[in-house]
Amino acid sequence: MDAKVTIPKPKNISLAQAATLGVGADTACLGIFNGLNVPLFNPDNPSAAKDEWALVLGGASSVGNFAVQILKAAGYKVVATCSTNSFQLLKALGADASVDYKKSQPEVISELLSITNRNLTRAYDAVAMNNELITVLYDELKDVSPKYFTTTGDLSSLSIAPHFTSHSVLGPIGRPGNDKLNSDLNSFIRIIVKLVETGKLAPSEMLEMGSGNIDDPVEAWKL
Numbered sequence: 493m494d495a496k497v498t499i500p501k502p503k504n505i506s507l508a509q510a511a512t513l514g515v516g517a518d519t520a521c522l523g524i525f526n527g528l529n530v531p532l533f534n535p536d537n538p539s540a541a542k543d544e545w546a547l548v549l550g551g552a553s554s555v556g557n558f559a560v561q562i563l564k565a566a567g568y569k570v571v572a573t574c575s576t577n578s579f580q581l582l583k584a585l586g587a588d589a590s591v592d593y594k595k596s597q598p599e600v601i602s603e604l605l606s607i608t609n610r611n612l613t614r615a616y617d618a619v620a621m622n623n624e625l626i627t628v629l630y631d632e633l634k635d636v637s638p639k640y641f642t643t644t645g646d647l648s649s650l651s652i653a654p655h656f657t658s659h660s661v662l663g664p665i666g667r668p669g670n671d672k673l674n675s676d677l678n679s680f681i682r683i684i685v686k687l688v689e690t691g692k693l694a695p696s697e698m699l700e701m702g703s704g705n706i707d708d709p710v711e712a713w714k715l
């Protein structure tokens with residue numbers, strides 16, 4: 493592990509909560525700052541609210557939770573897709589609207605266009621399942637430019653679309669020798685820690701099990 497990608501424990505959370513930050517928050521940041529071309533912001537000064545929407549596909553996933561909160565801190569209005577069970581959670585994390593991804597694709601697209609009033613410029617697929625949906629959605633938004641799409645999956649099934657830029661966020665996080673990636677990850681640390689310490693970024697929900705015995709992880713895995 494390259495030491496410069498290590499995230500110091502935010503002062504206001506426990507060590508166990510801090511353990512939930514790592515790769516999930518890094519993956520959200522890689523998608524947002526590298527994939528969606530959102531400029532790094534100063535976490536000491538809240539970003540001015542933008543009259544622009546960002547979409548998080550899979551807002552209820554671990555990466556999606558982080559992405560929603562960081563995009564809000566960057567000033568975007570955020571709409572997420574999730575199941576109806578997760579609507580309350582997404583609202584609590586700051587999402588302005590949620591759409592049930594279990595509806596038909598035409599219904600999901602129609603709701604997204606209506607909620608955002610077609611003012612949607614950034615979409616993060618945090619569950620790697622939406623290449624087809626984004627192709628159709630961004631086709632509807634041909635006139636909006638520039639637009640960005642990023643995914644935790646791969647782009648091979650994405651239709652070639654000249655009217656938006658796409659980027660896959662996966663990378664060998666933290667391995668020594670990848671200087672560009674590790675330097676990017678290093679630039680996210682200040683943002684992650686400050687947002688957590690100011691209550692704008694919540695660590696993932698977690699369950700602590702056992703008392704440090706060697707077989708505790710096996711018991712936890714059975715849940």
Ligand SMILES: NC(=O)c1ccc[n+]([C@@H]2O[C@H](COP(=O)([O-])OP(=O)(O)OC[C@H]3O[C@@H](n4cnc5c(N)ncnc54)[C@H](OP(=O)(O)O)[C@@H]3O)[C@@H](O)[C@H]2O)c1
Pocket residue numbers: 515516517519549550551552553554555556573574575576577578593618619620621644645
């Ligand atoms: N977690 C990490 O640290 C990490 C690191 C690197 C990369 N990744 C990548 O990031 C992606 C997400 O991983 P994760 O661990 O964050 O996932 P996760 O927490 O296991 O996500 C599960 C949630 O995804 C939602 N979901 C499932 N299918 C969906 C769909 N078609 N549309 C919208 N939401 C859907 C469900 O939400 P509902 O409950 O609302 O139905 C479910 O609760 C994966 O591609 C993974 O490989 C994750």
